[in-house]
Amino acid sequence: MMGIWQRSLAARFILLLLLALALSQGAGFLISWDERGQALRSAAKSEFFSRTASLTLLLESTPSALHSDILNVSGTNYSRFWISTEAPRDASSWWQDARAQLLKPLPNRTAAPGDAEEREVSTKLTAVPSQAIESGLVWSQLPSTSWPLSRPALYLPLEAANGSGLAVRLADDVWLNAVYAKSIPNSPLTLQSLLSLAITALALSLIAIVVARGITRPMRHLAAAAELLGRGESVPHLPESGPDDIRQTVEAFNRMQARIQRFVDDRTRMLAAIGHDLRTPITSLRLRAEFVTDPEVQEKMLATIEEIRSMTEAAIAYAREEATVEATRAVDVSALVESLCDDLAELGMQVSYMGGPKIIYRCRPDALRRALRNLIENAVRYGEQARVSIHHAMEGIDIIIEDDGPGIPNHAREQVFAPFFRLEDSRSRDTGGIGLGLSIARAIVRHHGGDISLNNLDAGMRALINLPLTR
Incomplete structure (x- = not known):
């Protein structure tokens, strides 16, 4: 991951945009989730009160023989209704009855998509310890101004079960009991939110790729x-x-x-x-x-x-x-070096090509040939013979020219590349040139992005041409 971050601008754009998206979405979820939960609980409570009030009026307007059927068909996956002859006294005992009602399956029901929700409610109610719900349960008087009917009712908040309990006195002195319990997701990462986040991330990634490509x-x-x-x-x-x-x-x-x-x-x-x-x-x-x-x-x-x-x-x-x-073109450098060594050997020079791998390289072949010729001729002139080889380097190509001459003093390794510079001690004016050979060779190699270095051996000198690989 670190390598992609360092090498790819598009990856940086994508990662930064996704990070910004995650932070903004996370902050939005944290800010709105509590408000959403409160709104859902308020809406569920209001619907439960309205349903209980409507059922109260319906039971009072129908014969008591039909009450059982009406109560059976009024139950939902999250709510149950039943009649008791007495008003609820002990909240804990009433919750145990309500819990049993919620855990009972709805009568006369065939398998339907809603059954999964009913099983989910049953599972979550079973998972909640009774002590967590029963602790602190107290009935309170619900005034007529707080729910749809004009009569008061008894209200029992069931916060641990995320629900409510109601008890309403009917006209024939019996009590309608109602319980509601529905779990609200306690995590903002719902399937819908994850899908929305994934679509947004994909869109931002595509935009980042287009923008990064336009820049890079x-x-x-x-x-x-x-x-x-x-x-x-x-x-x-x-x-x-x-x-x-x-x-x-x-x-x-x-x-x-x-x-x-x-x-x-x-x-x-x-x-x-x-x-x-x-x-x-x-x-x-x-x-x-x-x-x-x-x-x-x-x-x-x-x-x-x-x-x-x-x-x-x-x-x-x-x-x-x-x-x-000169135009730049791709050539086989090993073939170029070998042909130059053969040409110089035919002229009577002691030049030997030691071999090397086949390397295709973009260069100006005539100029590179001249640079090599200058170095090989110097090696033959002052070192009696030249041994030439070519190798792959870590980041380029190495062409090595070795001779058996006296070498060059360490203090003069850079001076010999200066135009018209000649060594008085080891390089004679009578047998040497005018001092432009090494200058021209280094200029040509540096124009190719490489360089030439001279190093003394135990017996002789080594000239190293390093050429970088082209991209």
């Missing part, structure tokens, strides 16, 4: 676009729609992307322009060096000018390649 869909698109942008891919302009907060976020992302692209383009153009403009003074210096009469001085000047020219050409080439946007 543009956010997922934004996250995917940010991931692609971080990997150096060209991201189309995102549609700026939805609520104000989301729309403003998308607008800010589009503006950021445009600014980054303008910055990269301006930097690339500036680098290319500088390299191009340097060609003219370099050529002029070379021509002037030809007129130097001292051969030793002339040779040093020409070597320096050639070095400047090489660096300028490399900068121009680097700028041109930076300006070229």
Whole structure:
């Protein structure tokens, strides 16, 4: 449950809405339940008084021979009526008689849906201890103003049984006894309330899912676009729609992307322009060096000018390649690495591919191939041979290049990635390049969202390319 809460916005919406629904419904039930119970008890008491009054008038207007039949058909699942010759004296004794009347089945009744209710009343009356009802029972005088007839009656509240007792004197000096007992649910969680709550919860859940999807869909698109942008891919302009907060976020992302692209383009153009403009003074210096009469001085000047020219050409080439946007596509990285190792081995380099699983990966294959080539050539140049392998990592792909060279001092592990930086001690200028190989390799890998790290081994060095898995 905690994992769903942390990962899914829709789950948070649904859980919060259901929690709010449960709290609001619970508060509503607690507030209204007591009022509902009082209203039900008042209505039942009023109906019981009215029924007893109507039966009193009916018995007084009919022959006594018919009274027994009238009383039998007047009983309900929750009430019973019977006649006694004397007024009730002891409330406890009268309740025992009333309890026996309630527990007797109604006469001349066939099985009907109401019988279940009658059995429920009998079960609940049996479950209530007699002492709980008999304690504190006292008859009270019910004035004529408190019930439908103009004569007084005796009233006995039966709170433990959720009912009432009445005794009314008839015209022929006999007493009509009436008892009513009906249990009112003591829990607000009735079948109807649970069904209503379930329907409301389902409706709110569907609404929450729709709302959450409307929010998370543009956010997922934004996250995917940010991931692609971080990997150096060209991201189309995102549609700026939805609520104000989301729309403003998308607008800010589009503006950021445009600014980054303008910055990269301006930097690339500036680098290319500088390299191009340097060609003219370099050529002029070379021509002037030809007129130097001292051969030793002339040779040093020409070597320096050639070095400047090489660096300028490399900068121009680097700028041109930076300006070229290669399409991203899915390739078999293991096949790409193996083919590169084979190509370099055919050129006479000591390169061996140690194998690896087949991995399909979305990348810019030409750029990734160039980064790998730079690292492998460095390994062969300074470590005599290169061993290349590919592995699955926890969150990506690891491409490992190992050599048997002298390695790199710990303090220079980051410096070697700086443009035009070369190690004086372990990397010779005469045999090395101009210092852009590692810079270009790291730039390419970081454009894919990964990174390159260099670590010294007991004998040699290991270059590790980590590429994250794309989502």
